[in-house]
Amino acid sequence: MRRLPPLSALRAFEAAARQESFKLAAAELGVTPTAISHQIRQLEEHLGLALFERQTRKVVLTEHGRALFPGTRSAFDVLAETVDQVKRKPARRVATLSATVAFTAKLIVPHAGTFRALNPGWDLRLHASDEAVDLHAGEADAAIRYGRGKYAGLTALPLLSDRFAPICSPYLDVRAPADLAKVSLIHFDWGEIATRLSVPTWRNWADRAKLSKQIDAESGIILNDEASAIDLAIAGHGVALLSLSLVAAELASGALVQPFGPVIEGLGYDLVYPIGAETRPAVSVLSHWVMTDLAKAIDKARQPRAAASA
Numbered sequence: 001m002r003r004l005p006p007l008s009a010l011r012a013f014e015a016a017a018r019q020e021s022f023k024l025a026a027a028e029l030g031v032t033p034t035a036i037s038h039q040i041r042q043l044e045e046h047l048g049l050a051l052f053e054r055q056t057r058k059v060v061l062t063e064h065g066r067a068l069f070p071g072t073r074s075a076f077d078v079l080a081e082t083v084d085q086v087k088r089k090p091a092r093r094v095a096t097l098s099a100t101v102a103f104t105a106k107l108i109v110p111h112a113g114t115f116r117a118l119n120p121g122w123d124l125r126l127h128a129s130d131e132a133v134d135l136h137a138g139e140a141d142a143a144i145r146y147g148r149g150k151y152a153g154l155t156a157l158p159l160l161s162d163r164f165a166p167i168c169s170p171y172l173d174v175r176a177p178a179d180l181a182k183v184s185l186i187h188f189d190w191g192e193i194a195t196r197l198s199v200p201t202w203r204n205w206a207d208r209a210k211l212s213k214q215i216d217a218e219s220g221i222i223l224n225d226e227a228s229a230i231d232l233a234i235a236g237h238g239v240a241l242l243s244l245s246l247v248a249a250e251l252a253s254g255a256l257v258q259p260f261g262p263v264i265e266g267l268g269y270d271l272v273y274p275i276g277a278e279t280r281p282a283v284s285v286l287s288h289w290v291m292t293d294l295a296k297a298i299d300k301a302r303q304p305r306a307a308a309s310a
Contacts, residue, residue, distance in 0.1 A: 005046045012039035013051060014076050017069045020058050095282040096125040097290070098140035102226035103269065104128035106246045108144075111297040118293060119285050130191070130225070135274050141282040142273040144290070146266075147197060154272040157291055160298060162266035163244045164200040169236035170257045177211055177260055184238030185220030188229045200266050202241055208262050230256075245269075245298065 004010070015025035016036055026033040044051050051065035061069060095115075099108060104126055115124040133139035135154065149156050168174050174183060190199045198204075206217040221238055223229045230247060233240040234255055242256075243266065250256040271290045277283045 005043050006039075009039045009043035009046070010072055011076065012036045013043055013065075014069070014072045016040060016052070016059060017061055017065060018073060020060070022059060092123060093121055093281065094123045094125050095119075095286045096127055096140040096142075097286055098127040098129060098133045098135075098143040100130050100144075100146065100226065101128045102230065102243075102246050103144055103146075105227050106230070106249065107298055108294065110249070111294055114293050114297070115289050118289060122285055135272065135277075141277075141280070142271060142286045142290070144269055145272050146193070146269055149268055149270050151270075151272050153275055155275050155278065156270040156272045157287065159269045159271050159290065159295060160245060161268045163263050164205070164241050164266050165244060165258045165261060165263045166205070166239050167233055167242040167247055167251075167256050167258055168239040169234060170254060172236050172239070174239055174259050177209055178214065179259075180211070180215045180239060185215075185217070186229050186232050186238040186240035187220055187222045188226050188240070188242075189222055189224045191224060197267060200241055200264055205241055205262070205264055208264055248298075 012025060012029065012035075015028050016022050019025045019028065022033045022036045022040075026036045029036070040051065047064075049064040050062050051068065052059040053062055097108070105128070108126060112124060112126065116122065127133060127140050132145065133143055135141075135143060144159060145151065145156075146162070149158060166174075166177075166180070168183075172183060174180070185202050187202060193199060202215075202217040202220075203212075206212045206215055221232065223232065226243075226246070229240050230242060230250070232238065233242065234250065244251070244258070244263070247256050251258065271287060273283045273287070278287065
């Protein structure tokens with residue numbers, strides 16, 4: 001813990017020592033000469049030392065005053081320069097965008113660098129979580145959510161609609177729907193959202209493919225992390241019912257394949273933020289970036305697969 005005299009007294013001393021005048025020091029600091037004299041006397045009492053010799057027309061530093069002055073002047077010079085630097089340096093501006101772990105990793109991260117290039121002076125903070133953040137509490141400025149596009153108290157801008165299909169490694173030797181009986185099915189547990197919305201499941205797919213009696217649509221490997229389900233499929237440990245949007249890059253590279261259909265429709269991804277928040281700077285830059293640059297990048301990544309599936 002620093003044991004220093006009052007800062008106001010040190011400041012009065014430094015000004016008076018530099019100006020060699022209580023009057024000039026008072027004018028510089030915007031106080032009266034009497035106030036300067038009082039502050040310096042308080043400092044002398046604190047130190048138990050005389051710092052000035054009071055003469056008729058000026059004040060002169062004593063030996064102790066001369067010893068104290070250089071360090072005091074240097075300290076105030078450094079403090080003044082630091083304050084100037086802080087005032088000159090613009091405050092960092094951060095825009096926080098929340099999305100699911102898989103959406104963040106597969107569709108935002110590959111294009112995140114464009115945010116700063118297009119928004120100088122802004123930093124992008126990505127909040128990856130499968131739990132919905134409280135936007136009204138300021139946990140994020142905006143979020144990308146999966147659902148039907150209606151969220152209480154939030155503005156929702158449609159970003160993309162999703163479709164799901166059986167996806168696996170090309171090395172798994174799965175070529176026809178009947179092959180599903182000899183491999184593990186990889187399931188993504190949608191959690192709480194499944195109680196409110198109709199979400200794609202292997203049971204839905206089997207009914208659509210008229211294979212309910214041929215395959216056990218409930219068996220296999222269950223994960224509560226969509227990104228891990230994708231990784232498991234890439235590793236060749238089974239066939240997963242995956243979002244074609246989230247695995248567009250892997251399908252394009254050949255790391256994953258869609259061996260057969262049918263494709264089932266999912267819901268949609270929307271950019272959401274509190275109603276009326278569109279004028280907030282962070283929300284404004286996020287909205288423009290997500291709905292223009294990110295949307296175009298996602299759409300471009302999906303085009304080869306969309307053309308192949310047509």
